Amino acid sequence: MKKALVMLATAVSMSGAFAQTPAPAPAPASAASAPAGKAGHERNVEDRIAYLHAQLKITPAQETQWNAFADVMRGNGETMGQLFQQRKAATNVTALDDMKQYATIAQAHADGMKKLVDAFDPLYNSLSPEQKKLADATFHHSDTVDGGHRHRHGKGKVGKSTPASDAIVKP
Numbered sequence: 001m002k003k004a005l006v007m008l009a010t011a012v013s014m015s016g017a018f019a020q021t022p023a024p025a026p027a028p029a030s031a032a033s034a035p036a037g038k039a040g041h042e043r044n045v046e047d048r049i050a051y052l053h054a055q056l057k058i059t060p061a062q063e064t065q066w067n068a069f070a071d072v073m074r075g076n077g078e079t080m081g082q083l084f085q086q087r088k089a090a091t092n093v094t095a096l097d098d099m100k101q102y103a104t105i106a107q108a109h110a111d112g113m114k115k116l117v118d119a120f121d122p123l124y125n126s127l128s129p130e131q132k133k134l135a136d137a138t139f140h141h142s143d144t145v146d147g148g149h150r151h152r153h154g155k156g157k158v159g160k161s162t163p164a165s166d167a168i169v170k171p
Helices: 002-013 036-055 060-089 095-126 129-139
Strands: 144-146 149-151 158-161
Touching: 036 060, 036 129, 060 095
Parallel strands: none
Antiparallel strands: 144 149, 149 158
């Protein structure tokens, strides 16, 4: 159970928002005034958003759809960050409590992914054929997705976090 949680937490913290690890971008002004852990998390979310914006070559005409997608990424990151902070702060939890916390996090992850897909649909439909190719290449993964990690069938080895689940934007 702990191993599964560590894997989920790692996936959450290593989110790349449908992308390979982007080059760091400057922290937003609001992140500079936040507590250290939160500032780092907010900066990571904003880095992923900036990376995807550049990677997909978002045009001014697509900004409305892009902003809706980016806002979902931010909201998902905030939700997951709060859940992991609560989990980290919990002490003397029973096995049942531990499982319930894990279930809550897993459900939030699934709910966040659904919101992200719903926000990405109109954005993807607004992309040019060239942009769709970029998105398809950026978001594509051939391995199965489980908790933000790639698992090779039959090998049991965990690899890098997958682009698809990373867009949930986790702490």
